[in-house]
Amino acid sequence: MSQSIDNNNTIKQSRMSAVTFAAYGRAKDVLRVSKVPVPTIKPGHVRVAVHASSLNGGDLHLIHAEPFVIRFMTGLFKPTKLVAAGSDFAGTVVECGSGVTELKVGDKVFGESSNHGFAAMAEQVCVPVEVVTKKPKSLTMLESACLPIAAMTALQGLRDYGAIKPGERVLITGAGGCVGSMAVQIAKAYGCHVTAVCRGKHAAMVSQAGADIVVDFERDDYLTLGQTWDCVFDAACYRPIRSTMGVLNDNGRFVHVGGAGMGSIMRSLFLKPFYSWFTSKQIQIFVQTCNVPDLRELVQLCDAGKLKPCVTRTVTMDGVAGAMDDFENHKTFGKVGVAIIADDEEQSALSSDDEDVRR
Numbered sequence: 064m065s066q067s068i069d070n071n072n073t074i075k076q077s078r079m080s081a082v083t084f085a086a087y088g089r090a091k092d093v094l095r096v097s098k099v100p101v102p103t104i105k106p107g108h109v110r111v112a113v114h115a116s117s118l119n120g121g122d123l124h125l126i127h128a129e130p131f132v133i134r135f136m137t138g139l140f141k142p143t144k145l146v147a148a149g150s151d152f153a154g155t156v157v158e159c160g161s162g163v164t165e166l167k168v169g170d171k172v173f174g175e176s177s178n179h180g181f182a183a184m185a186e187q188v189c190v191p192v193e194v195v196t197k198k199p200k201s202l203t204m205l206e207s208a209c210l211p212i213a214a215m216t217a218l219q220g221l222r223d224y225g226a227i228k229p230g231e232r233v234l235i236t237g238a239g240g241c242v243g244s245m246a247v248q249i250a251k252a253y254g255c256h257v258t259a260v261c262r263g264k265h266a267a268m269v270s271q272a273g274a275d276i277v278v279d280f281e282r283d284d285y286l287t288l289g290q291t292w293d294c295v296f297d298a299a300c301y302r303p304i305r306s307t308m309g310v311l312n313d314n315g316r317f318v319h320v321g322g323a324g325m326g327s328i329m330r331s332l333f334l335k336p337f338y339s340w341f342t343s344k345q346i347q348i349f350v351q352t353c354n355v356p357d358l359r360e361l362v363q364l365c366d367a368g369k370l371k372p373c374v375t376r377t378v379t380m381d382g383v384a385g386a387m388d389d390f391e392n393h394k395t396f397g398k399v400g401v402a403i404i405a406d407d408e409e410q411s412a413l414s415s416d417d418e419d420v421r422r
Contacts, residue, residue, distance in 0.1 A: 077101060081147040081185030082383045082401075087128040090387035094126070096380045099147060102182070102189035109166055109192060110158040115208035116184045116401040117151045118383075118390050119241060121177050126387075148383075149184030149401070150177040153198050153207035157187070165192050165355075173198040175211035175353050184383060184401055194353040199365035202372075209372035209398040210245075214361050216320065216351040217246035217296075221253065224347035225294040225318045229254030234285065234292040234310070237299030238274065239265030239396040242320055244373045246296050247272040252369040258292065260285050260301065265396050268373055286310055296320065304330055304346070311344050319348045373397035 079101050084093040104110050125148060128134045137146055153173040156166055166172065174195030176183045198207040220242075221227050233250045237243035238259035250257045251273040259274035266277045278285045280301050291312050297304075298320040308317055317338075319331040335346040364370035375397035378386045382401075389395050 079186040080380060081182065082149060082380050083145045083147050084126055084142065085145050086141050087126065087134075090123070090126055090391055091384050094148065094384035094387060096383075097145060099145060099185065101187055104158045104160045104189060106161045107163060107191055108160040108189050109156050109163060109172070109195060110160075110187055110189045111152060111154040111172060111195070112157045112404065113152045113154040113183065113186060113188055114204035114402075114404045115153050116149045116403060117209040117213075118387060118395070118399040118401070119150055119212045121150055121212065122148050122181075122387065123391055125181060147180075147182035147185055150175045150181055151208050151211045152176065152183040152188055153204045154188075154404070163192055166195070166197075171198050171204070172196060173207040173211060174358060175215075177212065178353065184380060184403070186403060193355060194358075196355050196358045196362070199362045201366045201368070204404075205377060205400045205402060206372050206374060209374055209400050210361055210365070210370075211353065211358065212351065213241040213398065214245040214249070214370065214372070215353060215357050216242045217249050218357055218360065219351050220296055220318045220320055220347075220349060221246060221249055221294070224349050225296060225316050227253050227255050227294050230256070231293040232256045232258070232291070232312075234258045234260070234295045235274075236260040236280075236285075236295070236297050236301050237320075238269045238272075238277075240298060241398055243296075243298040244269065244272055244397050245370070246298065247274050248370045249364065250296070252364055252367075255294075258285070258290070260299070262396075268375070268397060272373060291315075294318065304334055308334075308338065308344060308346075314343045315345070317344065317346045319346065374400050376400070377402055379403075 078098045080096055081099045083097040086093050156168050156170045172195050176190050179190050182188055233255045235243055235246045238247050239261035247257055247259050257274045258276040259269045260278045260280050261269050263279035270277050286306055291310050293312050294316045296318045331346050331348050338344045338346050377400045379402055386399050
């Protein structure tokens with residue numbers, strides 16, 4: 064049997080507000096707040112009243128329908144139906160489907176829905192229990208919603224593909240971005256020496272995140288510093304892959320995260336076997352996959368004071384199109400949160416002046 068509640072925050076209704084698009088294109092041109100049906104509970108799923116969501120690069124891939132294969136899932140020339148955007152979420156469980164034992168109604172949870180229809184920038188979302196768990200006690204709902212995709216990408220990239228070990232030297236590019244700012248903190252939590260590459264205006268945030276050395280890529284070339292690293296976590300693709308491989312130590316790992324589109328991924332795929340066959344260095348390419356054990360590791364890191372999202376801007380659903388346009392044009396840094404049901408902390412963030420982070 065399913066279990067559900069009905070309170071002031073989750074009044075039973077047939078329709079709800081969500082950030083949606085009905086055509087492919089630039090975020091500011093296609094994103095709208097629309098009324099859509101409330102998701103129906105399924106066996107093995109939970110329905111969550113969403114307090115907050117956040118922006119991710121995957122949202123842009125969906126909105127642009129790039130790579131092209133996305134069109135075979137959503138519609139060749141335009142979406143075949145209204146598509147709800149958003150992946151990350153944090154909120155309160157309001158209904159549990161049959162077979163769910165891990166969570167109960169009223170639990171405060173977080174997770175991500177990119178492999179289950181997106182639709183997290185909405186008042187409610189329905190997801191399988193395999194992609195949701197209780198949120199960190201030390202974080203607000205908004206901060207928790209800024210964790211899943213970015214932090215899990217950093218965690219899996221560094222731990223599983225970068226195979227980092229205490230005492231190793233790690234270079235992180237794009238350290239001022241969603242994933243990079245998480246990677247700095249996670250690498251430090253794993254006991255590594257971190258060199259972080261970012262824009263100079265983001266250096267203070269990256270330094271506060273724990274980086275041992277911060278390099279302004281607009282002023283200095285990290286390839287000419289005379290240093291080498293055991294792992295390069297490349298979240299920005301500032302420099303050609305072959306050049307970056309030259310600053311890896313023997314048995315070093317280059318972890319390709321993204322930043323320059325399909326072209327850079329194809330180059331990594333082309334070069335990967337060459338380095339595997341003829342050198343001791345490795346090129347690793349991966350796509351993060353959400354799972355409860357990794358979500359729980361993120362919770363442990365947060366509650367131990369070793370990880371916290373760098374939330375630099377907060378918007379409501381009405382502000383998502385403008386914020387996503389800024390994100391698309393590289394005018395944001397850290398994480399941009401979306402308040403759906405504004406708690407006290409989120410309301411404070413919404414009412415504060417964020418002009419300094421938008422510059």
